[in-house]
Amino acid sequence: MSSTQQALAAGRTIALRSRWQPVWPGGLQGSERAWAIAFLVPYVAVFLAFVAYPVAYSLWLGRQPRLYAELAEDPLYLNTLVTTLLFVGVAVNVKLFLALLLSGFFMGKSRWIKALLALYMLPWALPAIPAFLSVHWMLVGQWGFLNSLLHALFGIEGPIWFNSYWLALGSNIASYIWKWMPFWTLIFLAGRMAIPQDIYDAADVDGATGVRRFAHVTFPLLANLYLICTLLSTIWTLGDFTTVFFVSSGAPSFTTEVLATMGMHAAFDTADPPLGVATMMSALPLLIPLVIVLMRRVHTNAVQL
């Protein structure tokens, strides 16, 4: 769900078994049960036909151990694995930490800060493909816009970004942050707005300002939200395909591929869907614990921030 969308369940009450009591007094009566089932039919039908079936099918495709042996022998695979971890680890943490700090900046009440916030949200509203294509052209070759700008302003000859592993990986990470940081800033902004002013007033009386106020008041109050956002964002970033596919396209020579792009190449370019599925599934040992922790977190902290 690169999606954007990504919107988030953070801090939301999720219906769970323990408090699954009837809401309508007296429970469902007579034909009401039939109505409720009818209301659920469209969702259940889509879920079974287009979620459950593909999930089962992909488990079946990726069941053979030889696929994983094949992956382990591929030197590109190990490289991809490391790149994926770097991409996810750096992109998610830098993005969220900056978003948390910037949400404090956007709490400012002046008119220009509000105008800037509207502008700052632009990457989120901009569709991913045009944006990443533009970033690609900005960096590609000797005379992309960024290098031209460096030359015009500082007289520096910029590097060829996609010729170096670290610069290409850095470009992917920066593009990802560019696209998604605004959304998470908004989430933290809402989180900050939910903190009652009295707490700050009390902290003020005790002389906590600036960094200390952030460290001892704001951050502890937002910690749970921050953790849930980190988990959710890590899961989604792990599945991100668009950024790497459009920005560096794996350059130089497939070294900056991530699992998602490598899996697609295996499945469709070399026409080996089981290998593609296996590539993706090799992320499950990381993905499953994250999902479990996330579901439990949302569960136990069902109340709010």
Added chain:
Amino acid sequence: MSLALASGRPARRPSRRPRRPLARIGAVVLGVVLAIWTLMPVYNMLLIALDDDAREYTGNIWPPAPSFDSFRVIWTEDYWYLENFWHQFGNSFFIGVMTMVLTVVIGSLASFALGRMRLRNGWVLSNASLLTYVLPASFLAIPFVHVAHRYGLSDSLWAVIIAQVMFATPYAILIFQQYGRLIPLELDEAARVDGASPGQIYLRIYLPLMAPALVAVGVYALLLAWNEYLYQFLLLSSTKSMTVAVALDQFFDSDEAPWNYMMSVAIVYSIPPIVIYYALRRYMVAGLTMGGTKG
């Protein structure tokens, strides 16, 4: 933007110590850096689109002779790569609108049954939907293509629409259940006593009162579909069923395509979501941050 949400709070810190000039300068510098950071790729799009001779990398940082010719070419489909541009734009639009409608309909029906009527064992479904929500879309792409083919949906816009709906619905259910808590149950109860069927309660009470959440989720689904690339790329192959996102990538792959046309297409494609986002910002923000602002 979230000001509407914050209003109603007491006025903030009337007697705060005056801001130091240094902090003020720091804030302005930060603001300028953020604006440049945000606008760079957008400016680059315009730069390439307006440059009539964009086949060469010229090292310009502004268009030497700005020309809107590429937009004329797109408007009239006056280039062989762009022959079906407006048809493809229509495809993108169709996918977006259908995703929006189906997500809202399926999501609101399910959330009504799960959140209001509380069908026994409904929690299983709630958790299944939560699991779909946290599943990265790309992980399901390979089997989904196979499954769509088996259902006879290859090269069909409907396959893409279903893929979008299945990823957007769990979010819709979450938001609707959350928002639904704000609607008093006494309304349902009164209607039941008067003999209204659940269908009538859903149509006459639930839907009208849920309007803001419906708008927020609808726009979310539309933007999701507009942002998506992978499924469209994998599922749509013929020129007639292609969407703008896929066509853009075709440009990318070809060596001879003029970049200014490509960037103009990118800009035209970006306009609808930007307009929708800024027009409905208030709803979007309220919807997306509902969880956060509740505390």
